[in-house]
Amino acid sequence: MSVNNSTRMKISTKMKKALNDQVGLEADASNSYLAMASWCEVTGYEGAASYFYAQSDEERTHMLKIIHYLNDMGAISVIPAIKSPAVTYKSLENLIKTALKNEQAVTAAIHKMVEIAQKEKDHSTYVFLEWFVNEQVQEETKFETLLQKFDLIGRDKLAINEIDKLLASQATAESEPTA
Ligand SMILES: [Fe+2]
Ligand SMILES: [Fe+2]
Secondary structure: OOOOOHHHOOOOHHHHHHHHHHHHHHHHHHHHHHHHHHHHHHHOOHHHHHHHHHHHHHHHHHHHHHHHHHHHOOOOOOOOOOOOOOOOOOOHHHHHHHHHHHHHHHHHHHHHHHHHHHHOOOHHHHHHHHHHHHHHHHHHHHHHHHHHHHHHHOOOHHHHHHHHHHHHHHHHHHHOOOO
């Protein structure tokens, strides 16, 4: 694929911009989960720390998927600057609430891209995005289920310890490359 020949671009300029913005969102997510993992680690939530380190890696793989797709389409990805994430959190529950909000924002952005793809009859991008649509359903469910645990198990020290153990048990599964 020639680098400077924009006539060979297989997606619209609008779609290119949306996908590049998504590279930024995935990078922000990766960075934000990294900050969460680090906070968990210093706070003594070892399970949650390994869970969010793995989650950070996962977001990086999402970012790479989009970069490769843009380049394959002759659209040339532009690597964006990343925002500084929050440094501290009120609680583990609050941290997971923030994670869910992030995921909901990412879902909305992906759905917008799907709409652009449909409008533009851009079948390649439509099919490419399908994986992300499914992934977001899983991501949101994951954090919603975790948040439910605080209502079910509790918010005292023992309960948080249980939830931390639960996160530890899920951390290894998360880091397995499944796609
Ligand atoms: Fe992602
Ligand atoms: Fe995610």
